[in-house]
Amino acid sequence: MKILIAGGAGYIGSVLIPKLLERGYDVSVIDLFWFGNHLPGEVSVLRKDIFDLEVGDVKGYETVIFLAGLSNDPMAEFSPSKNFVYNAAAPAYLGYIAKKGGVHRFIYAGSCSVYGYTVNELYDETSPAVSNYPYGISKLQGEQAVIQMKDKDFSVIAFRQGTVSGYSPRMRLDLVVNTMFKTALIEKTITVNNPSIWRPVLGIQDAASAYIRAIEANGDISGIFNIASGNYTVGEIGDLVRNGIREHLKIDVRLAINHIQDYRNYKVSIDKARKVLSFHPKQDVESIVKDLVANLDKFKDFDNPRYYNIQVFRTLEKPEKTAK
Ligand SMILES: NC(=O)c1ccc[n+]([C@@H]2O[C@H](COP(=O)([O-])OP(=O)(O)OC[C@H]3O[C@@H](n4cnc5c(N)ncnc54)[C@H](O)[C@@H]3O)[C@@H](O)[C@H]2O)c1
Numbered sequence: 001m002k003i004l005i006a007g008g009a010g011y012i013g014s015v016l017i018p019k020l021l022e023r024g025y026d027v028s029v030i031d032l033f034w035f036g037n038h039l040p041g042e043v044s045v046l047r048k049d050i051f052d053l054e055v056g057d058v059k060g061y062e063t064v065i066f067l068a069g070l071s072n073d074p075m076a077e078f079s080p081s082k083n084f085v086y087n088a089a090a091p092a093y094l095g096y097i098a099k100k101g102g103v104h105r106f107i108y109a110g111s112c113s114v115y116g117y118t119v120n121e122l123y124d125e126t127s128p129a130v131s132n133y134p135y136g137i138s139k140l141q142g143e144q145a146v147i148q149m150k151d152k153d154f155s156v157i158a159f160r161q162g163t164v165s166g167y168s169p170r171m172r173l174d175l176v177v178n179t180m181f182k183t184a185l186i187e188k189t190i191t192v193n194n195p196s197i198w199r200p201v202l203g204i205q206d207a208a209s210a211y212i213r214a215i216e217a218n219g220d221i222s223g224i225f226n227i228a229s230g231n232y233t234v235g236e237i238g239d240l241v242r243n244g245i246r247e248h249l250k251i252d253v254r255l256a257i258n259h260i261q262d263y264r265n266y267k268v269s270i271d272k273a274r275k276v277l278s279f280h281p282k283q284d285v286e287s288i289v290k291d292l293v294a295n296l297d298k299f300k301d302f303d304n305p306r307y308y309n310i311q312v313f314r315t316l317e318k319p320e321k322t323a324k
Contacts, residue, residue, distance in 0.1 A: 002026045003215065004061040004103075006050050006094055007068025012109065014038045014170040016067075016208040023212070028061075031068070034316065035306050038169035050090045058101035063215055065107040066091045069142070072174060073113070074310040076135035079317045087138035092145035099154045106146055107214050108158040112200050112226065114140040115160075115266035120198075122231075124269040125160070125224045133263060143224065150222040157214040157221065157277075162200030162228035162268065164207050166288045167295035173307040176234070177201060177285060180241040181292050182302050184253040190242055191256045195235025197265040200228035203283025205291070213277040221276060229281040229288075231267035237285055244289030 003020060005013055008029035018040055020027050028044045030053065031037075037045060050068060058064055069087040070076050076083035091108055098106050115123050116131040131137050143158045150156040165177035173182045176199060180190045202210075210227045232240075235257070242253045273279040283291075305311040 001062045002028070002060055003063045003065065004028050004030065004058060005065045005067055006030050007066065008043075009033050009037050009039055009045070009170065010035065010067055010071065011168045011170050011172045012164060012204065012207055013067045015168045015204050016211050017043055019208050019212065020215075034312055035170050035309075050094050053094070053097060055097045055101045058098050058103055061101075061103050063105040063107065064094065064098040064103050065109070065211065066094055066142075066146070067109045070135070070313070072309055073133060073135045074174075075313045076133070076138065078310060078313060079320055080134045081320060082317060083134045084138050084141070087135070088141035088145065091142035095146040095149050095156070099149050104153070104219060105155040105157065105215070106149070107211065108143060108146045108156065110143045110158050110160045110224075111136070111139040112160045112162050112228070112266055112268055113264060114143065115268070117263055118266045122267055122269050123226075125226060125272055147222075147224060152220065155219055155222045157217065158224045159210060159214070159227045160224060160268070161207065162202040164202045164204050166204035166283070166291045167298070168204055171299040171307050172309065173299070173302065174309055176237060177241060177288050178292065180238060181245070181289060184241060184245050185251070186302060188251070189254050189256050190238045191258065192234055192238040193258050193260040194262045195233060195238070195257055197234050197262045198231055198267040199234060199237070199264075200226070200231050200266070200268045201237065201285060201288070202227060203229045203281065203288045203291075206281040206283045210273065210277070210279050213279045217277055223272070223276065225273040225277060225279070226268040226270050227273055227279065228268055228270055229283045230285075232285060240285040241289055244286055244293070248290060248293040
């Protein structure tokens with residue numbers, strides 16, 4: 001089966017793709033390679049913007065996956081107009097040409113950020129999605145654009161992913177667990193900006209299994225799915241990272257607790273993904289920390305700008321006046 005992955009050279013794609021090759025899939029990637037190429041040599045890669053693809057380019061693929069765009073709030077706020085183009089228009093365009101080209105399934109990497117600020121309720125896919133910030137708004141727009149294209153011949157599976165964490169060959173140190181892990185090792189302190197807010201955390205191995213479940217799901221399945229390994233308060237994440245570092249690296253780290261207002265606070269139910277996709281996460285913050293420790297030698301150059309999306313993006317884009 002042939003699979004085309006836009007943005008496949010990123011953090012999630014670099015873990016997912018080796019697993020797809022292992023299962024015998026024929027994988028092609030189109031990507032702008034903002035963060036380099038860490039993919040196995042047998043993957044066919046094309047340096048291209050999604051907007052330069054045409055219907056002919058997607059013909060013959062069974063599944064097309066969108067893993068591209070601006071993948072966090074700082075990038076979105078640095079360049080709000082690019083954010084809406086790459087996060088809302090690009091998946092819409094890719095979905096449109098995929099459907100026109102006879103592709104059978106489209107998988108979209110959305111985000112739990114669409115839930116914005118909620119008050120202590122467990123949100124499922126029918127709960128209101130209201131975000132006031134460029135990243136959350138654009139991820140919802142991308143989702144709406146692709147989900148409304150679904151029909152009996154074109155399956156659309158749209159994920160709302162929690163914050164992904166863990167080791168990837170294309171490493172990111174700007175994601176909550178990874179960031180705490182890195183600062184703990186550099187500063188011997190974990191700073192928790194607000195201990196009471198909730199975040200769904202998604203271990204990167206669990207993220208890869210979610211995509212595999214979606215690729216292999218029955219052809220008539222479509223829909224929006226929350227995907228997470230578990231819900232945690234940020235205060236608890238801090239404790240678990242500290243305990244993991246003490247246990248596995250024998251290093252004592254202190255916690256610095258602040259009470260800074262955050263505009264994102266949500267916890268999600270993954271019942272639908274369990275029931276419909278057979279998605280059963282195996283990771284938790286403890287196992288994510290263990291995974292980071294096991295791979296530490298591969299990302300010890302903590303100040304490599306490639307580990308921080310906004311640092312690379314700043315060199316590619318000029319800030320917009322509206323961003324301030
Ligand atoms: N990592 C997370 O915690 C997380 C959580 C929720 C949702 N998501 C979503 O999952 C997707 C993948 O996340 P990631 O962490 O792997 O991202 P990433 O930033 O590591 O990778 C994104 C990749 O997309 C490429 N790209 C961007 N725009 C492109 C375009 N127009 N054409 C071709 N290539 C383009 C970049 O070069 C990069 O290789 C994103 O859509 C992100 O919004 C990520």
